[in-house]
Amino acid sequence: VSARSHERDKVTALDQGADDYLTKPFGTGELLARVRTAIRHTRTASGNDEIAQKGTYSVGDLVIDYNKHQVLVRGGNVKLTLSEFRIVALLGKHAGKVLTYDYIIKELWGPRAGSGNQILRVNMANIRRKIERNPAEPEYLFTEVGVGYRLAEGE
Template identity: 55%
Template sequence: MMEFKRTALIIEDEENIGNFMSAILKANGYKTILCTTGEQGMQCAESYCPDVILLDLGLPDIDGMEVLKKIREWTVTPIIIISARNNEEEKVRALDGGADDYITKPFGNQELLARIRTALRHRRQPVETSTGIPAYKAQELKIDFDKRRVFLEGKEVRLTQIEYKLVSLLAENAGRVITYEAIIRDIWGPHADTNNQILRVNMANIRRKIEKNPAVPKYIFTEVGVGYRMLENELSG
């Protein structure tokens, strides 16, 4: 029986970095396609329909943000930005522009593989338990989306309606960074004030309820200046 390999499209003009990523992925069971220009990358995305795309922003012919925009117009394939650009505005722009994640160079083998696994999981349907009820579990935290209940160490955590909406939004996108603006738009609507103060207040209240040490969170992490990321869902396997 032929083994099915996931295909990763790498759009990266720096040869050493492209070859480095390709070698890591091949060693972990992926098939790779390496492109060195944005134009070539967009053509390969259409021709090969890869399972995941790793996209550099600093390409020689087209800016990576434009490549992201064009690819995202026709596919939901996970796209992970791989870039030396480390400013917060750039990250927010990429994530709001349709990227699933953003990794800053330099990065390690395990980080790259973990981010790819998370991006691939995000494109699946919501995780369901054996009873068919969508659920989230990470360490001692459990969420029953059907009954809208949250449990920590087996005891129910009392959340307000807004707090529950925030936690469930992050849990449904576990492992991904959700930008402040995207969270505010989803919870409070498209015309809400994008001032982050109300979000920070609610997040502080949530952390007091689910984190043993809110200053060193285990479940909800802050990507400073960008947004929040929730610990991966163990049920998504």
């Protein structure tokens, strides 16, 4: 928000990283509309399309069924929350590759998500409890300490 209304001031601000520029005076309706737009841009609907592959991915006794939105381990359906499924689906899409904490967070929670990885760590701990026989000795979901996570490469 600025009292400067010259085009060059707006261009400079936007070129330096501003997502929007609102000049004073402004109405409440315009401010609220811009806030709604900013919130819409932080949602990851397009990220969902990228994550949601077709078909299945399998490694060992783990199967990710993208069409049914399910994860099966040893033939049983694992009850994952939406966030947990999205994490597993993203890791399955890039199986065998290490995905950094920041990459996973940005893909799943949007570009405005904080850089802290606590929410990701909590979700991964829950996923491991549900998927791994022994979470302390994982077969499928590996932590690359200080970097990120990796799902075992499929057959």
